[in-house]
Amino acid sequence: MAPRERYREIADDLRKRIREGEWPPGQRIPKTIALSAEYQAARGSISRAIDELEAEGILLSTPRRGTFVLAQRPRRRVSRVPRVYRRRLAGYSFGATAPGEVWVNHIPPFRSLEPIPARAAELLDVAPGTLVLRRRRVTSPEGEPPFGLSDSWIHPEVAAEAPKVAEQGAPGGYLDAIEAVGHGPLAWQEITRARTPDKEEASLLGIPAELPVVEICRVAVSASTERPVEVTMTVVPADRIEVVATVERDASARYEVLSPPGGRPDHGKEP
Structure with missing residues (x-):
């Protein structure tokens, strides 16, 4: 399997595990070396998967502390x-x-x-x-x-x-x-x-x-x-x-009936 496909597969699985509550908000996920052994994947693939979840706001890596699950942020x-x-x-x-x-x-x-x-x-x-x-x-x-x-x-x-x-x-x-x-x-x-x-x-x-x-x-x-x-x-x-x-109508966009129901526009027809 190509490395790019492998890191995406790992990212999908980590995302699913977080969503299902295996690691709740604020908890640190396993270190890269542990995830590498668990997924039997290169550390580079693990790092790229984590980078992807960080970019999505799911994880946050901090120097010397590890990588943590972020709380879901209300919009x-x-x-x-x-x-x-x-x-x-x-x-x-x-x-x-x-x-x-x-x-x-x-x-x-x-x-x-x-x-x-x-x-x-x-x-x-x-x-x-x-x-x-x-x-x-x-x-x-x-x-x-x-x-x-x-x-x-x-x-x-x-x-x-x-x-x-x-x-x-x-x-x-x-x-x-x-x-x-x-x-x-x-x-x-x-x-x-x-x-x-x-x-x-x-x-x-x-x-x-x-x-x-x-x-x-x-x-x-x-x-x-x-x-x-x-x-x-x-x-x-x-x-x-x-x-x-809210989108407002300009005077040029005023509403008007252009044709009778089920009929054709009365272009050129004398009143």
């Missing part, structure tokens, strides 16, 4: 056009939050001055590498694995105008502070793309580095200067989200 359906919500005590909120749903932090939220990466710098209209205030959080609905890693970058000029943006508080509170110093009402533009995560993102989200992520960039624009004042970049594992949008 969330997010409706678009995007909508911003305003709650009196919690401030602004965006995204996949359902009314009354409790979201939790998987790491303590923190703020720090960091060199801004190129993508965020482009959207915030600052030079890459500029020291910018970053607010970071990793969140999910209560009881679920990490759903999103969010980095909010606040323009240095705005951070100087509104020092409260560096304070810890309600998730949307720093946006209130930006609006209060003369930039309100903020307007937002959202940009979405797919990409692969970097090592830090994959580690914080608990996903294989090969699993694609959906990157949602939300740019807040000042009402007074019409310039970007804040950029939030949220990274979500691609297996956790599906986006649903």
Whole structure:
């Protein structure tokens, strides 16, 4: 049997064994040398089979610890056009939050001055590498694995105008502070793309580095200067989200009966 066919056969069997509960979520599967002996296959075939299941988000290999079964991740359906919500005590909120749903932090939220990466710098209209205030959080609905890693970058000029943006508080509170110093009402533009995560993102989200992520960039624009004042970049594992949008009819696509039931179109027929 060809090596390629052999590793796929092993991957199919491992997938079946995991699905049937032989190794529950969080448990480490046998080492490569043990699986090689069990399947009477080369270690290279075992490694390729494991790589395939990692790419599917079924397994996760960690250095010096082994390969573990990942918990099944619930998928969330997010409706678009995007909508911003305003709650009196919690401030602004965006995204996949359902009314009354409790979201939790998987790491303590923190703020720090960091060199801004190129993508965020482009959207915030600052030079890459500029020291910018970053607010970071990793969140999910209560009881679920990490759903999103969010980095909010606040323009240095705005951070100087509104020092409260560096304070810890309600998730949307720093946006209130930006609006209060003369930039309100903020307007937002959202940009979405797919990409692969970097090592830090994959580690914080608990996903294989090969699993694609959906990157949602939300740019807040000042009402007074019409310039970007804040950029939030949220990274979500691609297996956790599906986006649903309602298709609206343009005036050119208005509905009309083109022919009588069971008949032919009355083209050219006088009324």
